[in-house]
Amino acid sequence: MSNWEILWSSRDVFWQGFGNTVTIFVISAIAAFLLGSLLVFMMEGARPRLKKPLRIFIDGMRMLPFLILAYLFYYGLPSLEIRLSAWQAGVSALILYHGAYFAEILRGSRVTLSSGQEEAATALGFSRPSMFIRIILPQLVLRTRGVMGNQLIILLKDTAFLVIITVRELTAAANSLSSTYFIPMEAFIVVIGFYWAISLMLEQSIRLLGRLGEKRGFSNA
Amino acid sequence: MPEYSEVSINNLSKSFDGTEVLRDVSLDVSRGEVVSILGSSGSGKSTLLRCINWLEVPDRGEIRINGERIGVREDSSKPMTRRELAKVRTQLGMVFQGFNLWPHLSVLKNVTEALICVQGLKKEEARERGMEFLQKVGMAEKADTYPCTLSGGQKQRVAIARALAMQPKVMLFDEPTSALDPELVGEVLSVMRDLSQEGYTMIIVTHEMDFARNVSDQVVFLDKGIIIEKSAPDVFFNNPGSERVRRFLELDKAS
Amino acid sequence: MDSSAWGLLLQGAWTTAWISAVSIALGVVLGLIIALIRLARLPFIHQLLGTYISMARATPLVTLVLFIFLSGPTFGINLDRNVAAIMALTLNTTAFNAEIWRSAFNNFSNDQREAAMAVGMTPWTYFRRIMLPQTVITSLPNLVNEMSFLVKGSPAIAVIGIVDLTRVTNRISAVTYDPLPPILAAALLYMAIIGFLVWGQRIAERKANRLAM
Numbered sequence: 001m002s003n004w005e006i007l008w009s010s011r012d013v014f015w016q017g018f019g020n021t022v023t024i025f026v027i028s029a030i031a032a033f034l035l036g037s038l039l040v041f042m043m044e045g046a047r048p049r050l051k052k053p054l055r056i057f058i059d060g061m062r063m064l065p066f067l068i069l070a071y072l073f074y075y076g077l078p079s080l081e082i083r084l085s086a087w088q089a090g091v092s093a094l095i096l097y098h099g100a101y102f103a104e105i106l107r108g109s110r111v112t113l114s115s116g117q118e119e120a121a122t123a124l125g126f127s128r129p130s131m132f133i134r135i136i137l138p139q140l141v142l143r144t145r146g147v148m149g150n151q152l153i154i155l156l157k158d159t160a161f162l163v164i165i166t167v168r169e170l171t172a173a174a175n176s177l178s179s180t181y182f183i184p185m186e187a188f189i190v191v192i193g194f195y196w197a198i199s200l201m202l203e204q205s206i207r208l209l210g211r212l213g214e215k216r217g218f219s220n221a
Numbered sequence: 222m223p224e225y226s227e228v229s230i231n232n233l234s235k236s237f238d239g240t241e242v243l244r245d246v247s248l249d250v251s252r253g254e255v256v257s258i259l260g261s262s263g264s265g266k267s268t269l270l271r272c273i274n275w276l277e278v279p280d281r282g283e284i285r286i287n288g289e290r291i292g293v294r295e296d297s298s299k300p301m302t303r304r305e306l307a308k309v310r311t312q313l314g315m316v317f318q319g320f321n322l323w324p325h326l327s328v329l330k331n332v333t334e335a336l337i338c339v340q341g342l343k344k345e346e347a348r349e350r351g352m353e354f355l356q357k358v359g360m361a362e363k364a365d366t367y368p369c370t371l372s373g374g375q376k377q378r379v380a381i382a383r384a385l386a387m388q389p390k391v392m393l394f395d396e397p398t399s400a401l402d403p404e405l406v407g408e409v410l411s412v413m414r415d416l417s418q419e420g421y422t423m424i425i426v427t428h429e430m431d432f433a434r435n436v437s438d439q440v441v442f443l444d445k446g447i448i449i450e451k452s453a454p455d456v457f458f459n460n461p462g463s464e465r466v467r468r469f470l471e472l473d474k475a476s
Numbered sequence: 477m478d479s480s481a482w483g484l485l486l487q488g489a490w491t492t493a494w495i496s497a498v499s500i501a502l503g504v505v506l507g508l509i510i511a512l513i514r515l516a517r518l519p520f521i522h523q524l525l526g527t528y529i530s531m532a533r534a535t536p537l538v539t540l541v542l543f544i545f546l547s548g549p550t551f552g553i554n555l556d557r558n559v560a561a562i563m564a565l566t567l568n569t570t571a572f573n574a575e576i577w578r579s580a581f582n583n584f585s586n587d588q589r590e591a592a593m594a595v596g597m598t599p600w601t602y603f604r605r606i607m608l609p610q611t612v613i614t615s616l617p618n619l620v621n622e623m624s625f626l627v628k629g630s631p632a633i634a635v636i637g638i639v640d641l642t643r644v645t646n647r648i649s650a651v652t653y654d655p656l657p658p659i660l661a662a663a664l665l666y667m668a669i670i671g672f673l674v675w676g677q678r679i680a681e682r683k684a685n686r687l688a689m
Contacts, residue, residue: 075645075659116317120323153534158536174543189543218324
């Protein structure tokens with residue numbers, strides 16, 4: 001059997017790994033975005049006492065490798081009697097880590113949003129959460145779509161780190177196949193192809209978002 | 222038909238960075254009255270207007286809308302919560318110099334957003350009311366376009382519709398035509414004239430003298446934070462009491 | 477954590493540091509070379525390099541490290557772990573650097589080139605003495621930013637058994653049965669290294685802004 005035939009016969013291993021990676025990615029991406037938005041909202045200033053700790057948290061995450069956070073959740077938390085499964089630890093770390101990055105990206109755009117729009121909303125009687133969700137956040141997303149897209153690709157790549165804390169995702173599939181059948185090149189080429197394909201799809205989605213933005217006058221980020 | 226109510230401003234004072242911008246200002250606006258506030262730059266007229274809906278918080282004095290106090294709780298003299306403020310603000314509509322439309326929403330959505338989120342209208346109801354007021358300002362055709370495609374005058378008319386759709390008791394205009402190219406000023410003033418004839422209570426900060434003369438019931442002149450003159454338009458423009466106003470009118474004629 | 481644990485930790489930090497440093501140095505230079513080659517727009521090579529850049533930027537470091545290390549034997553080479561790690565990190569960072577250099581070249585105003593031509597400079601002299609020095613300065617903040625990313629991605633090399641600053645915490649906790657302190661200590665050390673790079677980036681930004689006209 002040629003190497004490629006071996007690969008094809010074990011395609012369900014790939015699909016499992018691929019499915020797991022995509023699941024982890026989608027859940028983490030959505031939750032991280034929500035967390036980032038929440039962090040930006042909390043930094044808005046109704047409670048100034050929150051601003052400093054949130055700043056420290058965000059800056060902290062930006063100065064750490066992702067894997068250390070995953071290690072902290074998987075290997076470190078049991079010392080505090082919190083035992084997470086590898087999958088739970090990995091996804092939690094992704095959400096917390098990238099939530100901070102999303103917050104930083106959104107916040108950067110937030111400070112340059114014209115305050116007149118907020119005044120109009122306030123004058124009309126909008127509550128702060130309502131104003132943030134309906135008026136401010138959509139604009140932040142449209143304005144930062146390029147950088148957000150990059151961050152999503154980084155999130156995707158970070159899912160591969162989880163192989164080190166024993167999560168059975170896509171890279172783990174390639175690893176196990178290559179050690180079982182001694183076909184490292186073929187296994188990894190396929191897997192790299194998968195990552196590339198998902199990246200291209202993400203970039204295309206961002207481009208579509210860009211068209212939505214241009215219709216409304218949000219020029220290219 | 223909404224009820225047209227009165228605004229009562231008493232002894233308002235406000236300072237910014239140590240400079241007194243408003244000094245013990247008092248003003249009463251009755252139902253259906255159109256009041257124009259004139260003055261040179263830095264006279265405090267915008268600040269005065271923005272205090273009415275508490276976008277600026279005065280240092281001293283009180284403001285009542287239809288008898289109800291805004292900004293400070295009647296019983297405890299503590300500042301109002303944002304929620305309480307929001308409730309009172311629904312009685313006031315504001316139109317800004319910079320229009321302040323929301324670019325990511327269509328023209329119609331700009332008008333209906335507050336109806337849905339603040340007044341809790343159902344989508345269909347909001348749509349109907351939105352179209353009604355867009356029709357009123359002559360922008361119904363552009364309902365599904367985006368603000369970035371509109372001219373300044375068109376944007377301001379949408380902004381007026383947005384404020385009107387909430388059916389406020391008082392309309393506040395903060396230099397509504399100052400940011401517009403001269404050719405576009407007319408379409409906005411025309412809408413405002415129609416509103417005045419329908420009996421809306423309007424307080425307008427403006428530089429448009431002809432408009433103030435023709436449309437107002439009362440003209441107020443503010444200089445360095447104090448009301449120098451408060452009179453009917455024909456008195457104000459033809460025979461003002463104060464020297465300061467005379468000079469102001471002459472300068473305006475010269476330019 | 478006692479002194480032997482700290483000793484191990486610092487060894488791990490050193491491993492991370494030197495492998496990162498070598499990869500950074502190679503990556504910056506190779507990125508520049510690739511960007512220059514792409515400027516020339518040679519028909520086949522341009523697309524090939526473009527594909528490489530696109531794929532390398534989309535491939536996770538962990539996957540790349542494993543790929544290179546495990547594929548070695550297929551070509552009859554038994555790669556040293558450290559060499560495989562450096563190769564992977566370099567291939568990755570080179571692609572990002574190539575884009576950074578390209579962006580800097582693109583944003584460089586044509587006016588200066590026209591002035592240089594008018595004065596009679598050859599394209600090579602213009603490039604060497606006018607464009608390149610300024611491009612280096614304007615690229616610096618982004619290049620340093622990419623260096624931070626490399627260090628943040630360096631724990632990927634643990635997957636092929638290199639005892640870097642992250643994996644060393646496993647070693648320590650295998651002995652002490654107390655995983656939390658070494659992980660926290662490693663986190664602090666990473667913050668120090670990356671903090672140093674962030675500080676460098678701020679200085680680079682100041683220099684770059686002074687150049688902006």
